[in-house]
Amino acid sequence: MYPPNPQPYRGTGSKLVLALDVGTTFSAISYTVLENGRVPEVRGVTRFPHQELVNGSFKIPSIIYYDSNGKVAAIGAECLSENIIEQARSKGWFKCIWFKLHIKSPQASHSLPPLPPNKRPVYVFADYLGFLVKKAENFIRESYPEGVALIRHYTREYVVSHPNGWAGVEQQMLREACVQASLVGNMHSNRLHFVTEGESSLHFCLATIPRLADAAAGDSILVVDAGGGTVDFSGYIQNPGSTGFAEAWIPECRYAGSVFVTRKAEEHFTAKLRDSEFAEEVPAITKVFDQTTKIGFATPTQPQYIRFSNRSRDTDEVHDIKSGQLKLSGSVVAEFFQDSLSTITDTIIRYIVEVARHGRRLSVILLVGGYSQSPYMTSKIKALFNKNTDVLQPNQNANKAVADGSLIFFLEHMVVSRISRFALGTECVRDFVAKDSEHQRHSSLVQISPTGKKEITGMFDTIIDKGVQVKESTEFRRPYWLERTNIAELATIEAEIMAYDGPWPTPSFLADAPDKFRRLCTVVADTTVVRDSSGTGIVLILKNCQIKGFRYLDGHDIFFIACLDSNGDFCLFTLGDFEGDTELSRG
Known part of the structure; x- marks a missing residue:
């Protein structure tokens, strides 16, 4: 596969770029080779051990067995073999599934399968990432011309995709996992890149659906990436005359993937067979439902049959079981x-209403991801929306949309403008205004400044508001000043960058919504080397930061310089007038 606008790579060194798509139930790997003067091609890792156990699919099961010592005993497709399953049963191994969702746990109504004892999500993720990279290296070594030299000598870069809504905190955990897995050497490596699954899917669709950009010109498109655990919703617009896309709303992530359909089925089987002799067969029945019935289900008018044994004596007509086969009405399966469907359709309807408020219409819905292969799910979406909107699916393997799309994103960056996910700013102190009712209400926060003024503490100053359309090169600056009784107290200055993720408007005081504010990072500057008001020369020290920058000018004014990166996350940059690099490493 080639990007939509293939161009020869122009660079001084050759690179191998791996895209790692870790899914809730299945994962995928893609790669591209960058060599000067050659057009890069997106390729998939299409062979791995025990592939026959997933019917030859290119996707690898996201499963790990841990032994009693917390060591990996089996991983990937081998976990599906009867030999491994029997060993796990006899040796008491811990089966770890859905571990991705522990990075950012869903709402309490969705209880997750537990992680192994004393295992943080980061370490499980690291085990799996390390496994994926080894399998990719083996495949490339055996399949690519001069693959051994490529693995040994080409500079390596990684693109890790994640659900919409994962931001600084979750990316920090993913970075830690990548360091733990020895993909990169430190938390600030510039060889590691992130992209949302929704944006990856957009790039994939642009490369695989003919004339998609023309169909969307002037209107809005919505990418619905329906996976095993999550469903990502990403809306974009393309202004006439522009080749790039802009986000049309804040991307969303819903825990409404296909695993929750299986969970509903398991709950039904458990209740239905509780008082029967087949109660212990619920896991086997659920497994068959997940692997066959759910995938092929198309209409509620036809009954479904789940075969869990070949024994004719396995019959219980009271519970609709005959010769090892459970009969379900189509309407029950539809339930x-x-x-899941209600969550998906409700979100699409909200998006249609939102873009209509801005004088646009939704022209295209793009269905990608493994769950989008469900005939029933896609038929319901088309029945509801196909009258006024084109509901399209890629003509290539949608299961690998995120992995392949991540590399196209790396090569082309088709999204040029994004919407800030939340209000961003910092805690500040303001002069106390006696006539201000809000100041009066928070009078307990009043203090006397070193210069004798009444001031009020605990206020939040917004640098970027939620919902602002921002290009990657956009800068936001806010000046602040400090007063101290001793100049030595200004030798080091710290400032916390905070995010507010609550209802509009943003409160003026942190105490009014303490659970809605969270710290993104702390910026620390050693200001002992500030020379004069020209602002030349400052040493920057960073701690606990994801994306950081700090500039000190004119004695007291501190300018935070910010933008949104390719994931829609807050970036702080430093610009000129001091010694050292002009841009700090990202986290």
Whole structure:
């Protein structure tokens, strides 16, 4: 596969770029080779051990067995073999599934399978990332011309995709996992890149659906990336005459993937067979449902049959079991999909209403991801929305949309403008205004400044508001001043960058919504080397930061310089007038 606008790579060194798509139930790997003067091609890792256990699929099961010592005993497709399953049963191994969702746990109504004892999500993720990279290296070594030299000598870069809504905190955990897995050497490596699954899917669709950009010109498109655990919703617009896309709303992530359909089915089987002799067969019945019935289900008018044994004596007509086969009405199976479908359709309707408020229409819905292969799910989406909107699916393997799309994102960056996910700013102190009712209400926060003024503490100053359309090169600056009784107290200055993720408007005081504010990072500057008001020369020290920058000018004014990166996350940059690099490493 080639990007939509293939161009020869122009660079001084050759590179191998791996895209790692870790899914809730299945994962995928893609790669591209960058060599000067050659057009890069997106390729998939299409062979791995025990592939026959997933019917030859290119996707690798996201499963790990840990032994009693917390060591990996089996991982990937081998976990599906009867030999491994029997060993796990006899040796008491811990089966770890859905571990991705522990990075950012869903709402309490979705209880997750537990992680192994004393295992943080980061360490499980690291084990799996290390496994994926080894399998990719083996595949490339065996399949690519001069693959051994490529693995040994080409500079390595990684693109790790993640659900919409994962931001600084979650990316920090992913960075830690990548360091733990020895993908990169430190938390600030510039060889590690992140992209949302929604944006990856957009790039994939642009490369695989003919004339998609023309169909969307002037209107809005919505990418619905329906996976095993999450469903990502990403809306974009393309202004006439522009080749790039802009986000049309804040991307969303819903825990409404296909695993929750299976969970509803399991709950039904458990209740239905509780008082029967087949109660212990629920895991086997659920497994068959997940692997066959759910995938092929198309209409509620036809009954479904789940074969869990070949024994004719396995019969219980009271519970609709005959010769090892459980019969379900189509309407019952449709109910398993209902919660998931309601979440998906409700979100699409909200998006249609939102873009209509801005004088646009939704022209295209793009369905990608493994769950989008469900005939029933796609038929319901098309029945509801196909009258006024084109509902399209890629003509290539949508299961690998995120992995392949991540590399196209790396090569082309088709999204040029994004919307800030939340209000960003910092805690500040203001002069106390006696006539201000809000100041009066928070009078307990009043203090006397070193210069004798009444001031009020605990206020939040917004640098970027939520919902602002921002290009990657956009800068936001806010001046602040400090007063101290001793100049030595200004030798080091710290400032916390905070995010507010609550209802509009943003409160003026942190105490009014303490659970809605969270710290993104702390910026620390050693200001002992500030020379004069020209602002030349400052040493920057960073701690606990993800994306950081700090500039000190004119004695007291501190200018935070910010933008949104390719994930829509807050970036602080430093610009000129001091010694050292002009841009700090990202986290």
